[in-house]
Amino acid sequence: MTTEACTLALKSTLEEIKSVCPEVSNTFIFKPDQTIIAQDATTEETTLAQDAVKAFAALNGKAKSAAGGLDSATFLGVNSQVRLVRANSMFFAIVAKRSADEKILTVISRVLAPALLKTLQALQPELAESETESNQAEGQEIRISGEPRTSKYSSNKAESAANKTPQVAQVDNEPVLPDAPVTQFMVETLHTNRLMGAADYVRIDSQTIETWKDMFGNKKIDEVQVEDTRTGKQQRFKFKPLKDEKLEGKGVIQIPEKAQESLRTKKGALVKVKPIIE
Amino acid sequence: MSKTKKTREELINQIATVILENATPDAPPAPPELDTKNQSLRENLAQIRSLPGVTGYILKDQATAVFDMEDSANLVDYAILASETFDAYATLTAAFELGAMENTLVECKEAQMLCTTVDEASVAVFMEKNVDSKEIAIKLQTQAKPVKN
Numbered sequence: 307m308t309t310e311a312c313t314l315a316l317k318s319t320l321e322e323i324k325s326v327c328p329e330v331s332n333t334f335i336f337k338p339d340q341t342i343i344a345q346d347a348t349t350e351e352t353t354l355a356q357d358a359v360k361a362f363a364a365l366n367g368k369a370k371s372a373a374g375g376l377d378s379a380t381f382l383g384v385n386s387q388v389r390l391v392r393a394n395s396m397f398f399a400i401v402a403k404r405s406a407d408e409k410i411l412t413v414i415s416r417v418l419a420p421a422l423l424k425t426l427q428a429l430q431p432e433l434a435e436s437e438t439e440s441n442q443a444e445g446q447e448i449r450i451s452g453e454p455r456t457s458k459y460s461s462n463k464a465e466s467a468a469n470k471t472p473q474v475a476q477v478d479n480e481p482v483l484p485d486a487p488v489t490q491f492m493v494e495t496l497h498t499n500r501l502m503g504a505a506d507y508v509r510i511d512s513q514t515i516e517t518w519k520d521m522f523g524n525k526k527i528d529e530v531q532v533e534d535t536r537t538g539k540q541q542r543f544k545f546k547p548l549k550d551e552k553l554e555g556k557g558v559i560q561i562p563e564k565a566q567e568s569l570r571t572k573k574g575a576l577v578k579v580k581p582i583i584e
Numbered sequence: 585m586s587k588t589k590k591t592r593e594e595l596i597n598q599i600a601t602v603i604l605e606n607a608t609p610d611a612p613p614a615p616p617e618l619d620t621k622n623q624s625l626r627e628n629l630a631q632i633r634s635l636p637g638v639t640g641y642i643l644k645d646q647a648t649a650v651f652d653m654e655d656s657a658n659l660v661d662y663a664i665l666a667s668e669t670f671d672a673y674a675t676l677t678a679a680f681e682l683g684a685m686e687n688t689l690v691e692c693k694e695a696q697m698l699c700t701t702v703d704e705a706s707v708a709v710f711m712e713k714n715v716d717s718k719e720i721a722i723k724l725q726t727q728a729k730p731v732k733n
Contacts, residue, residue, distance in 0.1 A: 332680065354679040361675035365690070368668040372661035374693030381673055382689075383682025401680045512693075547693075 312430040316344035319422060323414055324348075329406030330414075331386070334359075335398050335423070338366055338513075343396065343426075355399075362390055362397060371551055375512055378415075387411075393420035394427045394520040395513065424520065487521070488580045489514055490535070491559035495573050498562060508532065509560035510579065512547035518581045526584040532561070533578045534571040541569050542582060625702050626650070629709070632723050637715035639695065642666055645705040653710065662697075665690070666708035669699050687721050700724050 320333040324346060334345035334355045340363050342355055349355045362379075369376040381388040383404065389411060390399045398419035402411055491510070498505040508530065518527055533540040543565065548554055559579060566572055622643065629641050633652050640653030642663055653659050669690055676682055687700040691713065698709045698717050702724075709720055 357675055357679045361672040365665075365668050365672045368661075368665045369690065369692045372658060372665040372692065373695040373697075377691040377693060378689075379669075379672075379691065380689045381676055381682060382686040383673075383677060383684060384686060385683030386680055388676050388680060388682065404683075404686075516693075 309430055309432070312426065313344050316422070316426065317346065320344060320346040323400070323418070327402065327406055327410045327414065329403040330400055330411075331403070332401040333399065335396055335426075336362075337396055338363060358388070358399060362399065366397075370512070370554070374547060375516065389415045391415045391419050392516075393423040395517055396423045396426070398423060420520075427520075486580050486583055487518075488578050490576055490578055491557055493566065493571055493573055493575045493577055494553065494558045494560045495566070496560035496562045505562045506565075507544040507546050508562075508565065509548045510545050511554055511556075511558070513555065514579075515545070515547055522581070522583055527581045528584065529582040531580045531582055532559070532569060533580075534569055535576045535578055537570045539570045541565070622702075622705055625705065625707070628723065628726065629707065632709060632720060635715070635720070637712040638720070639710045639712060641707065641709045643705055643707050662708070662710060665697065666699060666706070669697065669708070670701075670706055673699075687724070689717050689721075698724070 316335060320335070323333055324330045332346060332349040332354065334349050335343045336355070336359045337343060340356075340359050342359060345355050362376075365379065366376040375392075376390075377392055379388075379390040381390075385404055386401060387404055387406070388399065388401050390397055392398075398415065400411065400415055400419075496505055496509055510530065515527075528544060529542045530545050531540055531542050543561075548558070548560065553560070559577060561569070561571070561577075569577075571577060622645065626643065629643060630652075632638055633641055639655065640651065640662070642649060642651045642653070644650075644666075649663070651659060651663070653662065655662075669688055673682070673685055673688055677685075685699075685701050687698055690697045690699070694713075696711055696713055696715070696717060698711070698720050700707050700721070707724065709724065711717065711720065
């Protein structure tokens, strides 16, 4: 499925959401770098989404520093409400009247939207690529025309995503698990508190960890396999998200010195990292 | 934008002041204004703070800010997050006419935060992810009564 077709299908789906719940006034999908992927027709006619997306992006940045990043947010006003949900490195936002049925909104934002975004990533990974890969796209907006049938979206044309996610995405069935992705990082030394002893874990970009969580749902990911690209030496480590916000999105993995020795790697070397799915 | 920055700076200064006050061996004397104006709110927040899984709160009005945080090392980060949430609400209400704030729940990877306004005071309650935020919201709403636009 081409990017345009995918975006078109998304827009159609957003319109369908408004049909399901008439109290919904606006829906849009965007990436953390503020690129709007799709929005319903009403929202498209205005610049409301851009303003909201800026606010959400700022909030996401602060949430990263304080508590590891934003999962969701619900803004309840006396007249209307805004719900924001993160899935697969993307955000889904829905605006509805305060009187809207909470159960329906919850189903839309907690079930339908994540399924939609996961399918989008399976079908069109480049559209849903992480902010680090597309941080130049600030303000960019994909605009589309025409209205394809929503059913097109769940077609089995997943060939374009075959490199990263070989399985065909099907919204209605059990979620399909893609192969564990391999990501390349540059080694940085993880300095630990001497009183606490050497760390037995590595630190990885939280965006990457989030992508894994989104890809593999409830599957447990406690360890990663790290392979030095030069020597081919592999080793498993527990992992945590990067603490230093400045390193986020820089393609860096922090490894303690001892672990670097056992892995026969060093600062500045390239390693391949793969999550161990249990 | 400059107004937002100013607010943050003020907030950080206010919190720093409270931190210094808290550093004294005895319990810090509460700011007189908050003492009278927000006394019942503070009592309510103290009760909420004692609930399992609730990790702290920040109460801020135009002049002062008080906090009770389990993880006070990251207090400024939490305070900025709360401030950004209120800013985001202001942006969203301008765009989508949300009206006066009932509450805002921000769920992060490691914690969640419930924000609301009571009179002119802003309240942010921090809690673990497994805490029922609705229950906390109900407890806060005994204080918070937004004025309908």
